[in-house]
Amino acid sequence: MIRLDNIVATYTTQRGQVNAVDGVTLEIPDSIVMGIAGESGCGKSTLMKVLYGDIGFPLGLSSGTVDYGLVNDRGEPITTENIRREWFRHISYIPQSSMSSLNPVVRIRDQFVDFPATAGRKKEVLAQVRSFVQKLGLPPESIDAYPHQLSGGMRQRIMVAMATFFQPEIILADEPTTALDVVVQKSILLLLLDLQKEMGNTIMLVSHDMGVHYQVTKKMLIMYAAKVVEYADTDDVFKRPLHPYTLMLTNSLPTIGDDRARHGLPGSPPSLWEPQTGCRFAARCPLATDRCRQEEPPLLEYGRGHFAACHYTDRVAGLKATMQAGPKLSEIASDPSQLLANLEGAA
Amino acid sequence: MKTILKTQGLNKVYQLGSFPRTIKVNALNDINLTIESDQPVIVSLVGESGSGKTTLAKVILRLVRPSTGAVTVAGHTVAGEGTRPDRNEFLRTVQPIFQNPFEAFSQYRTIDAYLLETAERVARLRKADAVAAVEEALAAVGLQYKDVRGKYPNQFSGGELQRASVARALIPHPQLIVADEPVSMIDASRRMIIINLFMALKQEYQTSFLYITHDLATAYYISDYIAVMNKGRIVEFGDAKQVLARPQHEYTQLLLDSIPRLDHRWTDQRDANRRE
Amino acid sequence: MSKQVKPRKVRKLNARLTIGLTIVTILAVSSLILPFFAPANPAAQGTYLKNLPPSLMHPLGTNALGQDIFWYLVFAVRNSLILGVTVSIGITAISTFLGLSAGFIGGSYERVVVIFMDTFITIPVLPILIVLGAVVRGNTSFMVVAAILIIFGWAWNARTIRSMALTLREREFINMARFSGAGVMPIIAREIFPYVYAFMVVGFINTILFAINTEAALAVIGLSNVVIPTLGSIIFWALNYNAIMIGQPLWIIAPIVTTVVLFLGLFLTSTGYNEMFAERRGVA
Secondary structure (H helix, E strand, O other): OOEEEEEEEEOOOOOOEEEEEEEEEEEEEEEEOEEEOOHHHOHHHHHHHHHOOOOOOOOOEEEEEEEEEOOOOOOOOOEEEOOHHEEEOOOOEOOOHHHOOOOOOOHHHHOOOOHHOOOOOHHHHHHHHHHHHOOOOOOOHHHHHHHHHHHHHHHHHHHHHHHOOOOOEEEEOOOOOOOOOOOHHHHHHHHHHHHHHHHHOEEEEEOOOOOHHHHHHOOOEEEEEEEEEEEEEEHHHOOOOOOOHHHHHHHOOOOOOOEEEEOOOOOOOOOOOOOOOOOOHHHOOOOOOOHHHHOOOEEEEEOOOEEEEOOOOHHHHHHHHHHHHEHHHHHHOHHHHHEEEEOOOOO | OOOEEEEEEEEEEEEEEOOOOOOEEEEEEEEEEEEEEEOOEEEEEEEOOOHHHHHHHHHHOOOOOEEEEEEEOEEEEEEOOOOOOOOOHOOOOEEEEEOOOOOOOOOOOOOOHHHHHHHHHHOOOOOOHHHHHHHHHHHHHOOHHHOOOOOOOHOOOOOHHHHHHHHHHHHOOEEEEEEEOOOOOHHHHHHHHHHHHHHHHHHHOOOOOEEOOOOHHHHHHHHOOEEEEEEOOOEEEEHHHHHHHEEEOOHHHHHHHHOOOOOHHHHHHHHHHOOO | OOOOOOOOOOOOOHHHHHHHHHOOOOHHHHHHHHHHOOOOOOOOOOOOOOOOOOOOOOOEEEEOOOEHHHHHHHHHHHHHHHHHHHHHEEEHHHHHHHHHHHHHHHHHHHHHHHHHHHHHHHHHHHHHHHHHHHHHOOOOHHHHHHHHHHHHHHHOOOHHHHHHHHOOOOOOOHHHHHHHHOHHHHHHHHHHHHHHOOOOOOOHHHHHHHHHHHHHHHHHEEEEEEEOHHHHHHHHHHHHHOOOOOOOHHHHHHHHHHHHHHHHHHHHHHHHHHHHHHHOOOOO
C-alpha cells in the first residue's frame, strides 16, 4: 500500500510560489491499475513527479511524505527521500513521448543495458531482454535498431519493456498512449493490463481520455486545482459519481451512439496564484451555495473506499438525472443560444 | 444543389530519401470526393496519422501542390494543373483553423492585428467597417473586442486563442472553413465549446466546415457526412450517423473497435471471444 | 494556499551589458567630442618637437614624427569607430535583407543568393585585402576600404539569418498571416523579422569588432590608408619607427591598450545583449 500524507508540492518561479499539489492524503492499494484524471493545471503531472521522486528546483516538496510500503536492499523503508535510488528497480516511469526519452544515436540494446544493475552481466541481460521484448509483441531484432527505425507504437512498447523489465512494484505512466494512433493505443493498453495481471504490480496512469480510464483502470483519482475531489472505484466514478466536477467531466464529451447534446464546462479553473477560500470548484458548479464559497469541503469517505470532497454529494445523483434527460443535439442544433450555453466567460 | 467541395483524381506523391534509395510515398491516392448540398454542411475527415487527411487539407488550402488532379470549392478552382486562382478570391472562399492555438499567432504581434488585417486585406473593408467586422466576428465566438485589443498570445488560454482563430476565419464569410484537428490541443473538458460553436456558426454564417480529426466521437457528434481515410485513400464515405452505426469497410470497423468506449470493456470482449 | 513571495525583479541590464556599454560609450563619446578641442591637426607631422616625454601639454608625449600621441589616438579611435559602425550598418542591412528574403522566398531566387553567399564565405578576406592593398599601397581612400569590408563581410551573418528564416517559415503563424491577406514583404517584416532581431543586434556589434579589427590588421601591414589616423595606422607608424627602441614605448602601448579596452567593451556589450535576450525569452 502506497501512503501519501498531506503532500504539498510547490513551484518557485519569478512570479512567486504556487502549490501545484495542495494537501493530498491518500492510500493506494497494491496490484491495481489506478487512473489519475483532471484538466490541465490540476496537478496530476506534478503528483506523478512527486510519486516518482523527480523533485528538483523549481519543484519542491513543501510538506508531506510518500511511504511506498516497500523495503530496499538494506531493509530500510522506501520513502520520498530514497526513492531515487530505486528507479527502474522498485519504481519506473513510462513517458508520453518515447522519442524524447530514447537517445536517437544509440542502439536500443545499448540503452537497455545502461544500468548499474547490469554491470558485468551484459550478455546475459541482453539475452533476457530479447526474449522479454518478444513477449511484448516485438521481434527480438528490434533492440538492435536505432530508435528512428521503429514505428511510434514499437518504440512505446520498448518504453514499456524498459519500465517493466526489472519487475518493479510500481509503474507510473504519464499519458503513455496519447501520441499514438487509436489502434496502436488499444494494443499497448491491453499489453499493460496483461503485464499487470502477470506481475501483480501497481500501475498509475495519467490520461485526459476518460475512455482510457474506463477501459483499463480499477480505481480513479480525480483532481481539480491542486486538490483531490474524488477517489473511487472506476465503476463508481462513471455510474455513481459523488462530486459534480466528476459528473460534468465524464459527461462533457460525446460518445458514438448517444445523441444527447454535450457542453464543455463553463468558466475555467481558478488561478492558483491567488489565495483560495472555500471549494475551488464553486465558481463553475451548478450546485454551489454560499457555504461552498466560504467553507472548503474536506475529502470524506462515503462508504466502500469512495471518497469525495463536496458539501452536497447527495444532490449529484439528481444533477446526473437532469443531464441524462437533457435535449438531443438535433433538438437544439438550430438554436445558437442553447448550443452556446457555456460560451461567455469560457476559457 | 451546390457543389461545396469536389476533388477529382487527386494524387500527391512524395519522394523520400536520396539517390539511389528513393521511396515513393502516395500521401494521396486517387481521391475523388464530391460534396453537394443546398445547405452548409459539416464534413469530417477521419483517419490516423499517415492516412493523408492532413495532406488533403493542405492541398485544399493551397499549402501543398498536388501531383495530379483538381479541387474545386464552391465552384472556384482551388488546385490543379495550371490553375492560378485570384488570391483574394481564394482567401474569401476558403479559410483555415489550425491545430495548435499557441503557434497560430506570432508572440510579437497582438492577436487583433491578424483580425484587422484579415478584415482590411481579405474582406477589403475600410477602417471603421473593418473594426465593426472584427467586433462582430469576436462576438460570434463569445469574445469581446475590448478584452482582446492590444493583447499578446501569451495573455490568453488555448481555448480563447482557438476561438480568436475561428473569429479571424469568419471575417471574410468564407464558403468553407478547413479545421485541422482544431480541438486536439484543447483541454477535454472544454472541447465541446468549440465543437458546438462550429454547429452554431454553420447556421449563423452559412459556412461549411471540413473537420479533420482522429476523434470519431466528436466527428459523429457534429458531422453531416464523414469520410474515412487510410493510407492515402478514402475507404468509406457517407452520412455520418450511418457510417458509424453500420460501417461497411473493415478499416472503419477496426477504428470503431479500437476507440476506448464508455459502454463496454475490451477485456470483457476478449474474455467472451476466448470462451467461444 | 499560495504564499505570496516577492518575486525577484527581472533585471534589464545585466553586469556584462552595463560594463560593456559604459566602456563603449565613454570611448565613443569622448572620441567624438574631444576632436573639437584639438589644438592642431594630429596627422600633420612636425607640429611639435619629436620624442618628447609625457607632460601636461602632451599627456602621452610626442612621437618620432612630431605628432602629439594623445590627440592622434583620440582621432584614431574616432575614425576606427566611424569606420566600424559604417561597415557594420552596411553589412547588417545587406545580410539581414538577403538572408531573410532568400530563406523565406526560396526557389531560384534563393539558389542564386546562396551561390553568392557561399562564394563570398569561402573567399578569405585577409589575403584578398592584402593583395588589393599591395596594389594600391597605402593610398586607398577610406570609402574603398569600407566598401571592400562590406562586400567580403556580409555573407557570414546572411547565412545564419537565412537558416533562421528557413525554420521560421514553417511555423503556423506564417500561414495565419498568409490567410490574413499579407504579402511576402509584410510577412518578412512583421512576422519573421522580430524573431531575428536579437541575433541582428548581437551581429551588429560583432561586425563592428570585425571591421575595426580587419582595418587595423591591414593598417599595421601598411596596406590601408596610413595617413588618416586609425588604431591600425598608429600602430603601423609606431612599429615602423621602433617606438620601444627609441624610448617612446607609450606610442605603441597606448593604442594597443586602447584597442584591447575597446574590443573588450564591444565584446561585453555583445554577450551582454545575448544574455539579456535569452533571459527575456526565459532560456537563461
